[in-house]
Structures are given as C-alpha cells and as structure tokens.
Amino acid sequence: MTTITQTMPMREGYGRALAAYGADNPDVVVLDADTSSSTLARFFAERYRDRFFNIGIAEQCLVDVAVGLALGGKIPFANAFAALMSLRAAEQIRTCVAYARTNVKLAAGYAGLSDFKDGPTHNAITDIAILRAMPEMTVIVPADTLEAGRWVPVIAEYDGPVYLRLSRASTIPVHDETLEVRIGKGINLREGGDLTIVATGSMVGRSLLAAGKLARKGINARVLEIHTIKPLDVDLVCQAAAETGAIVTAEEHSIVGGLGGAVAEVLADRCPTPVVRVGVADTFALTAFDPDTLMDAFGLAVDDVVAAAENVLQRK
16 A cells, blocks of 8 residues: 655645555556646556556547546546646536546646646636536545545546546645545534634645634634535535534635635525635736745735635624
C-alpha cells in the first residue's frame, strides 16, 4: 500500500493512490491528454503500461476513448487539466458520459487557481458550475492530499460518471488516517453555534483557520466540508442552517454556479437563511508567483472568510 503524506501536492496523492489501486482492480485503465507528467497519471503508466493510453492533446478524443473503454467493461480514469477538460470536451462529457450515464471517471487536475502561472485560460474557475449542471454527473472536490487518495477506490467502485476535481498544489492538511469518505455525505469538522462555514476543496483548510480567528473574537463557527458538490448533502446543510441561522460558503471557484450557488439554491428552496459566498468574484483571475498569493489576491484569503462571517452575522 502506498503511503500518502500531506506534504505531497494533491495531484501526487491522487496519482500514487491510483497506481496503488491498479494492483487491486485489473479493470482500471488510465488515459491522459499528453499531460501525465503534470497530472501524475505517470505513476500508473510506469507500473501498468498495457493499461495506460496517452491520447495526446485532444481532450474531446480523450473522453470518447474513455467512453469506448467503459462500454467494453473497463473502468477508465481520464486525466486532463480541469480548465481544458471542462471546456474543450464539454459536449462529449454531456452527451457521451452524462446523458448516456457511462461509467467514466474524469480526473480534472490543476483545478481552481492552482495552475497559477498560466493565466486565465488555464485557471479553472467555472468547471464546477459546468459539470454540476449536467444530469447524472457526480462532482467531488477533495480538501487535501490524503483525501484525494481516499477517493480513488470509492469512485472506481461507484457505477456512474464522476468528475474528480484536483489541485496542482499542496493544500492545508485537514484529515488524518481515520478518514472515511462517502459520496453525498459531508463532514462536520468543527462545532459552533453562531454561524456555519460550508467549504470545499482548498478552502476547507482556510475555513478552519478562519474559524480559529473568529473564536478569538468570541464567535463560534461551525465548519462543514462539502466534498460532494453533487449530489449535495442537503440534510447536513439544512441542519446547520436551522441550528446556526447563518451560512458562509467558501470555494476556489467563481461565486457563480459553484458550491455557493448550490447551497444558496438549497437554502432558498428548503430553509431560507442568510448566506454570504466567498470565492472568485465574477471576473477572470490572473497570474502570480504561487497559488496561495493568487488565491489571496482574488478574495480567497483567510481574512476574507472572517469578513464574510462577520457580515452574515449582521443579517441574522
């Protein structure tokens, strides 16, 4: 069994877990869009050359070849950059994966702002919105390196399309070895009665830091990790809304159509509650020297979560 440490980038935790799981399940095959040294699907390729397929820089073909392998009884993990997969191959994903409910696992690397040096064409800040709008699609966003690895066997053994959103970078460690993940079941990471911070991906760790800052101000914030954007854990969100009366959402994604949008829809339909969304404003992000600097510059700093919490408390 491969040991995954939280000092690894998230993509490495995923890549090593995928290679390890390949020994357990011979039906798993892996495809890549000529980016395996970046997505780290190369770890699988190095061990199982006859089960690895480099499709080239052709995301549309990548998805359709994965569909063919799935129809042949294999469990394909198709790897590409999140921005390119969600945009270039959107039609193929919609029609051949989601509409046909094909058993394809879409591993979308370099998500959010983690491809910090390549600019707005490679910043994946609309992919959650695109993929969660597709019927039959499951959308999963791990919080840290350990969790990214834990999802590999879970989604491989789930019968249906999955979009797994992965960061290029390391994230703040959130979990320990006791972690168990279930599709559609969020995790209560911190109790609190004044408000709830609902976070996903890299913003889970930052939200826990924000909750610590709020505690020092006498504000007790609950922190929920929503790793499954779709299907959303509606019961957990509504329970938190009822018990704390105020919600902040936090995500490394546009505030339009992502976790914040999904939570706001639930609150409007089932349990009306004040909500403030933390994410990238309705704008294109730029470049920076590292992903943390870029996140801070575009509204995802720990202090931005603190400010959102203080804002929403005034609306209770």
